[in-house]
Amino acid sequence: MAKSSADDEELRRACAAAIEDTKQEIIMSIRVAKSRGIWAKSGKLGRNHMAKPRVLAISTKAKGQRASVFLHVLKYSTADILEPAKLYKLKHLSKVEVVTNDPTGCTFMLGFDNLRSQSVAPPQWTMRNVDDRNRILLCILNICKDVLGRLPKVVGIDVVEMALWAKENTPAISKQPDILQDGPIVAAVVERDTKVTVERELVSQVEEEDMEALLGRYVLYLKLSILPSRLALISSNCYVMGIGEAEAFSERLKRELQALEAANVHSILENEPLINEVLQGLESANSCVEDMDEWLGIFNLKLRHMREDIESIETRNNKLEMQSVNNKSLIEELDKLLERLRIPSEYATCLTGGSFDEARMLQNIEACEWLANALRNLEGPHLDRTYANMRSVREKRAELDKLRNNFVKRASEFLRNYFTSLVDFMISDKSYFSQRGQLKRPDHADLRYKCRTYARLLQHLKTLDKNCLGPLRKAYCSSLNLLLRREAREFANELRASTKASRNPTVWLDGSTGSNQSASSADTSTVSEAYAKMLTIFIPLLVDESSFFAHFMCFEVPALVPPGGIVNGNKSVLTDDENDDDLGIMDIDDNDNEGKKSADLQALNESLHDLLDGIQEDFYAVVDWAYKIDPLRCISMHGTTERYISGQKADAAGFVRILLDDLENRISTQFSRFVDEACHQIERNERNVRQVGVLSYIPSCSACFASSIVFATLATRMEQYIQGQSRDLVDRAYTKFVTVMFVTLDKIAQSDPKYADILLLENYAAFQNSLYDLANVVPTLAKFYHQASEAYEQACTRFINTIILYQFERLFQFSRRIEDLMYTITPEEIPFQLGLSKMDLRKVVKSSLSGVDKSIGAMYKRLQKNLTSEELLPSLWDKCKKEFLDKYDSFAQLVVKIYPTESIPPVPEMRDLLASM
Template sequence: MAKSSADDEELRRACEAAIEGTKQTVVLSIRVAKSRGVWGKSGKLGRHMAKPRVLALSTKSKGQRTKAFLRVMKYSTGGVLEPAKLYKLKHLSKVEVITNDPSGCTFMLGFDNLRSQSVAPPQWTMRNIDDRNRLLLTILNICKDVLGRLPKVVGIDVVEMALWAKENTPAVPSQQNSESGPVASTVVEGDLKVTVEKELVSQVEEEDMEALLGTYVMGIGEAEAFSERLKRELLALEAANVHAILESEPLIDEVLQGLESATNCVDDMDEWLRIFNVKLRHMREDIESIETRNNKLEMQSVNNKALIQELDKLLERLRVPSEYAACLTGGSFDESCMLQNVEACEWLASALHGLEVPKLDPGYASMRAVKEKRAELEKLKSTFVRRASEFLRNYFASLVDFMIGDKSYFSQRGQLKRPDHADLRYKCRTYARLLQHLKSLDKSCLGPLRKAYCSSLNLLLRREAREFANELRASTKASRNPTVWLEASTGSNQNVNVADTSSVSDAYAKMLTIFIPLLVDESSFFAHFMCFEVPTLIPPGGPVNGNKTGGNDDDTNDDDLGIMDIDDNDSKAGKTSGELGALNESLQDLLDGIQEDFYAVVDWAYKIDPLRCISMHGITERYISGQKADAAGFVRLLLDALESRISMQFSRFVEEACHQIERNERNVRQMGVLSYVPRFAILATRMEQYIQGQSRDLVDQAYTKFVTIMFVTLEKISQTDQKYADILLLENYAAFQNSEAYEQACTRHISMIIYYQFERLFQFARRIEELMYTIMPEEIPFQLGLSKVDLRKVLKSSLTGVDKSIASMYKKLQKNLTSEELLPSLWDKCKKEFLDKYDSFAQLVEKVYPQEQIPSVAEMRELLASM
């Protein structure tokens, strides 16, 4: 009989490989042919051609439970088995052998959980009856043992199956996982409790059995007589058996002799086997000894090869390329050679890092060759760092000396020269990468280099500031205003000759506009060029409170050195604080002394017009608010110092003016309005003009001092003549209260408060008014920023919660006033001014946006009246 595919171990291994990872064990694998009812049909054979498949029975244990599966395997294009379908045996409901197949090798398996019961299940055809019986018995055994039930069996004779199972007991394996391995189980007839549609005993067999029983029953009336008859027949049968046994005694003797002869042969064979076993054991020991020696030799050979390879790698690490050694010890630092220098630095840093323990095996660290090579590399590093540092110090000095020696770099008579450091920074950038590598090789070398750079560039910056400030003052034409504003000798009806000194504050603003961004840029460039680990100062070319920070249009990328950070950890926040302190110390060396030229401009402006300190103070405040970067510490300190000096100069002017007021009490018998009252109104008008919307603290403090000393002096003068004291006080207080300057100051202050709260609304109205001079009102909604959508956005942002905005105006007015008596009148003026402005805005909206709805003027008037 041909070998069954169920015994094919390679097939089983292929099935196990196909379901690898599922934790399932293959119990049986067998080749089959799959078809769709081809037997007895004359349809198209193309659709019903048999396809080769492999059926595999598998089990999976999960705790105390065992699950059984039927897997269908198909062959892929490359001839490799792969899973096609999976059936759970717990859903197997019927096993039916197809009667149309004459060979009886075709059967169907019915499952009760198939989604489409209208499609006929596939038919499986085995190679022979033995394979069919073997597969079906294995399925029935698994169903009985694992699931505890049997499916319905149709078309199979159970007795025939049981007889086949007895005859082929070893050929029906059922894999059971036990400590002793697979154990073959046999299906016996008693185990097959199968429900079949075909009757176990045919009708003919039943009639024969009844006839047989009838021979015994016929003529017997009592059970005892029947029992006696059976006993007699049994004794006759036993006697016949004994007689047959006695007749076969010669045959038994012959068999016993043959068995004895076979026993002797077996004993001889056992002796020979023992001898051969001893010889084989000795031979096995010799073979093991030879194999051991061979293994040691092979291991020694492998170790020697690995050792040679490792030593080759170590020697490669220890080798110093001649071109790098020459470059590090004596190469040029010209611009054309910087690429070779950078490559040599990178190699040196990598080589030093490669000899450290994390990169180098700890066992090699103590080797003499490694120590000597490390010392050699350290010597190369120190030599290169010394040479590079000396070259850079000389290079910085030579660049600055060249620029200082050329007068065309600086401002000259009749020509203000904006400092231009584009060429200087371009030349420095050539060596930015070198500085990065010097930092990675020896961070301590950066200190002297930074000092050398600061020392050289400080000379250039101070020279540029000095020449610029000198030419700025020389080219600014402005008449000097007298410092005697409230002098008693000046009559009340005489006007002080007030000259236009706006060019003075413009000159100061120009000085800041040119040099503050330059100093910020220099600070930023220095921080990056000299490898400080601090955040970026400001974006290149970014504005400082509306002004361009860059002094040169073509120098917008000064902060970009065109290099990448070598150390990825340079920008870590943990290092920033210490580096920031060192940077500010270096910036002090870089920029110290330049403040004297700014002081000179402030003092010069004060001598021409002391009131210009107000404008300069506001300009300085704008620049201070624009300097937020930590790394521009010196620039912020410079601006703070300028603000303090301007405040000090203005305080000096206020003290002198107060002293002039005090001198009025020496004049006896002064009548009418004192001279300093109308002159204070003129002074206040000028001071308000110079504020220009900036902080009022400086001017308000001056007002407090002026008014205090004016009223104290007025009281003293009135006491000199009690007869006319009240009339003198009455006239002077009335003149002070009703002065035109007071009204102007009120108007300006109220406008400032209104615009502070509703600036966007009234700026929108101002833009509409300006456009109405040139275009028609109906065209205005189509202008950029003045569409209906823009109007709605302005209305939403300005008039949403307008009551809160008006309350904020009141609070701001109240906060700025030190005299509560003035608050009611000022608040009435503020409400009237706001209502007038809103009325104008409403009229403009009605003309330009007739369809848009806004709060009416009447509603706004009621709201203001209720506030």
């Protein structure tokens, strides 16, 4: 058999080292396996019920006249070193149960009555063999009986069996009573050289011998009592075995049984005095046992009361010790709290009545920082919620709130007056503004320098009371708005006064005006340059003012223009010594919020509207002034405005974008007004013709022809003024101009249908000739050029057909009748139709083609008479000859097909005749 771990001295020393700080002595140590429900009904191991190696150690510790016994559960660390895992007091042991599901009988459970959760099954301890189980359980039971004076409830094992095992496995019993000072004898269980040591015997040696004799007689009686049954069994066995004369054998056994019973009765009667003596001894022993039980009950009651008193004393001592520790911690916490609640005198003086001069700003900033930290420290999570409802904390918070409100009120009033005084000083000094003969660029460097002194103060005011910034922002916007509007008004007035430009005539596309007047082009470039200068000076200024205001007034939005940035190719106002414009604004708490907050952005745009509202009127005045001098300069001003709009991308410059959008809309409106007036002048051609009553084509043609020339001049100038993205504006004007011109031309042509085609072709030709060069580079004009070309070709075709039919109407009507009949009848049947006979053909040819040269000459004279433009005559005459030759060729082919026996002048002869004309 393997050596038990209970005899392992190394294990005992390891356990002693693990609990050496407890001053306890190891009595026994043994290795076990810990599990929970390992022997289930299914007989399978669960994942959460795997056995874990543990060591059970029993130790004692002397406390005065009594001893405490402990059960230690030790586990192995990662370094295979024993360390405490659980600790139980054996005085709370209430139950020892051997698990019946374990067929080996090596698993048991220990139940304690002081466990917090009784619903959780206690751990199961599994030993290597039954001997180890009996050794640990016997040791525990002996200690409970000797030291605690009671035995726990034992389930699943027979105590007598345990006693017999102990007797068989105990070679020597050594009593080692320890006599304590002024106390009872306490038996100690020591397992060193013996396997099991019985601590204290329950009966004396003499009593044990008497009990063994009595048990021997009892066993004899039991043997006699079961003899008949055994005889019957023997009888049956004999029968089975085939023994003969079973009845005779049974009779003999019965006789022997009777003899034995008689001898037994006789023996009992002979031993009656001995039995009486045993009974008297049992009665005396029972009396002693009852007395002893009564005394033990009395002692047990006293010990229980003593134990309860000791536990009560220990509890009070523990509470006193805990109270002492808590009082010490409480004093420390109260000292820290009092330190939080203390207001330094220098900060109190600064917050209640200090000055806001520039020299005192550092002290004011430090006071603000202390006040903000003090308020923050009195709020969660910086302050424990248990302190929040303390009276002193509530009073101190109220005092700090009153101090904050007083300081915020004083600082806000000072800053409002300060902003007003700064602006009033600048407005009263005329040297800050443009004067007669001198344009002055606005310079706010000194103003911003003075404002930046109080930038960090504003940041702390926002931390203390964010609602106080609203009135301050309004006061700043109201004051600075006066300054900006005054600067813009003075600058715009002087800009217009110093700009020299002659006015251009505003009558365009009027057919009654001469081409010299319409084509006049005085130099008005200074007008658009003045407008560009206004934008160059003030747009960066307004953007910088918006950026400075957003940072200065603590709006959490991205920066608009970086220090020293470039705006539309122009140096930002934040240059040179203004590169440190923010001076650390937004970095006070080291919390740079890069995200956009919609609420803050909306509030910023509203404030920027208050800051810059009204300044747009001076920009509008410059636009209106430039329009009166030269309406076409709206094109260049529109391009300049679009470039500035494309450069404004920051969300916080919302008002500047709105201003530029309004300027763009105003310029577009003014230019549209010019376009409408020009279109009105075009439409007056039609009204003039009707009012005067002139129906001849020459005046109308001349008027429209002149309008085409003037439009070409206008388009040329418009192309010269296009800058940037103004292409759409000009293309829309082109579309409107040409549409009105074409519609008006059609209306004039409809007023006299006889000469409509002549009017159309001459005007469309003039339109193409005047816009040929521009149409090659301007897609919009190229579209209208092709449209005019198509209309010209259609008018030419109609006019030429009219000229040809005027001279050769009978000939080509005869041809048209033949073509119409060919769709319904065969060519052979056509000569037999009414009016289409060969005789009719000869009459038509004779009347139309006799003297054809004179007819063609008349056709040329008629064409020359109707045209007023000599340049169009050659091309129209060529078209006319070609069209006539095509019609005659078709006629000749029909004659050959329908009238093959008839002869007409051949086509080559007619071609030569036309070529000679």
